[in-house]
Amino acid sequence: SSRRSLLKAKAMDLITSVAILPLLVGCVGIFSLFKLLQRMHMKAYLQDAVVVITGATSGLGRECAKVFYAAGAKLVLCGRNREALEELTRELAAPSATKAQTYKPYAVTFDLADPGAIVAATAEILQCFGHVDILVNNAGISYRGTITDTTVDVDKRVMETNYFGPVALTKALLPSMIERRQGHVVVISSIQGKISIPFRSAYAASKHATQAFFDCLRAEVEQHEIEVTVISPGYIHTNLSRNAITADGSRYGAMDETTAQGRNPADVAKDVLSAVGKKKKDVILADLLPFLAVYLRTLAPGLFFGLMASRARKERKSKDS
Ligand SMILES: NC(=O)C1=CN([C@@H]2O[C@H](COP(=O)(O)OP(=O)(O)OC[C@H]3O[C@@H](n4cnc5c(N)ncnc54)[C@H](OP(=O)(O)O)[C@@H]3O)[C@@H](O)[C@H]2O)C=CC1
Numbered sequence: 001s002s003r004r005s006l007l008k009a010k011a012m013d014l015i016t017s018v019a020i021l022p023l024l025v026g027c028v029g030i031f032s033l034f035k036l037l038q039r040m041h042m043k044a045y046l047q048d049a050v051v052v053i054t055g056a057t058s059g060l061g062r063e064c065a066k067v068f069y070a071a072g073a074k075l076v077l078c079g080r081n082r083e084a085l086e087e088l089t090r091e092l093a094a095p096s097a098t099k100a101q102t103y104k105p106y107a108v109t110f111d112l113a114d115p116g117a118i119v120a121a122t123a124e125i126l127q128c129f130g131h132v133d134i135l136v137n138n139a140g141i142s143y144r145g146t147i148t149d150t151t152v153d154v155d156k157r158v159m160e161t162n163y164f165g166p167v168a169l170t171k172a173l174l175p176s177m178i179e180r181r182q183g184h185v186v187v188i189s190s191i192q193g194k195i196s197i198p199f200r201s202a203y204a205a206s207k208h209a210t211q212a213f214f215d216c217l218r219a220e221v222e223q224h225e226i227e228v229t230v231i232s233p234g235y236i237h238t239n240l241s242r243n244a245i246t247a248d249g250s251r252y253g254a255m256d257e258t259t260a261q262g263r264n265p266a267d268v269a270k271d272v273l274s275a276v277g278k279k280k281k282d283v284i285l286a287d288l289l290p291f292l293a294v295y296l297r298t299l300a301p302g303l304f305f306g307l308m309a310s311r312a313r314k315e316r317k318s319k320d321s
């Protein structure tokens with residue numbers, strides 16, 4: 001009887017391996033096919049798409065310009081510094097390995113903190129290629145300071161650049177997207193649009209407002225076939241901390257260690273391209289700790305606020321010593 005049960009066990013092994021193997025092969029095959037179709041769809045979506053990128057003069061915006069250009073997008077590059085935009089255009093025109101058909105970008109210069117300039121810029125943007133398919137609201141400034149020392153003018157400046165500017169530009173471009181029943185609004189927010197850390201009040205507030213506004217927009221424009229993607233990166237190695245403003249409105253001017261140790265902007269730009277190509281709705285591009293912090297804020301707010309208070313105490317102490 002022991003021989004019979006051994007045979008039975010062997011037969012069972014054979015049956016399960018015969019059944020599991022094709023199942024595994026099938027799953028891998030379906031997954032690969034799904035990935036291939038996704039890549040093909042992404043390629044078709046980005047090739048010839050008219051993409052407007054704000055803050056294209058440096059950092060993440062500049063790298064986004066490179067990846068969207070290489071994907072065959074028709075770019076409208078925005079920033080305040082015309083020379084930097086022209087230099088980028090020359091760099092993009094240099095021979096590269098891309099197989100996609102590429103197009104010479106247009107440059108539109110305007111200050112996002114100036115509502116009048118946004119109206120004029122919108123007309124110029126729409127004239128470049130006749131319409132806009134994808135708007136990447138990337139431009140932004142950061143801030144460092146204590147709430148008690150910071151003038152309300154500084155709060156407003158950060159809000160104007162990071163929140164009212166993108167909101168005004170989006171509102172100005174939306175009617176033409178709605179009319180075509182086609183469009184995609186992307187916004188580069190921050191992990192600080194989901195959690196608030198000490199000495200970043202104006203910046204975190206502007207990014208929380210951004211998250212809220214574009215979440216509302218997503219729901220409202222779904223009926224017009226318009227996509228909305230909110231991207232929340234963690235630290236990136238750019239000039240963000242150097243360009244940050246302080247409590248009295250002066251430039252911070254230093255490269256913080258957190259920024260210096262941040263992700264390579266070229267890698268983040270690839271993730272942005274992928275999120276846009278896949279029409280993702282909300283994406284966090286950060287390391288494990290900030291990622292967990294977002295969940296801690298929701299699941300155990302008391303603990304999160306305690307950690308932030310201790311962070312504030314430590315930072316104040318290290319500044320005083
Ligand atoms: N670096 C980081 O750690 C992180 C960055 N982010 C976000 O990424 C985005 C890009 O920042 P990043 O590349 O890091 O920083 P950079 O300082 O390198 O780039 C900021 C860009 O925004 C533009 N800009 C700033 N103010 C204005 C304005 N008033 N009008 C028009 N353009 C303006 C700048 O253009 P100009 O040449 O005119 O100054 C520049 O191109 C920002 O929204 C930032 O909040 C999010 C998470 C982390």
Ligand SMILES: CCCCCCCCCCCCCCCC(=O)OCC(=O)COP(=O)(O)O
Pocket residue numbers: 142143190191192197200203233234235236240241244256258259286289290292293296307
């Ligand atoms: C279950 C365990 C959870 C542990 C959580 C511990 C909490 C740790 C706090 C981590 C804080 C991360 C802050 C990340 C901030 C960030 O990435 O900001 C991106 C920016 O926008 C950077 O701008 P800045 O001007 O501040 O350089």
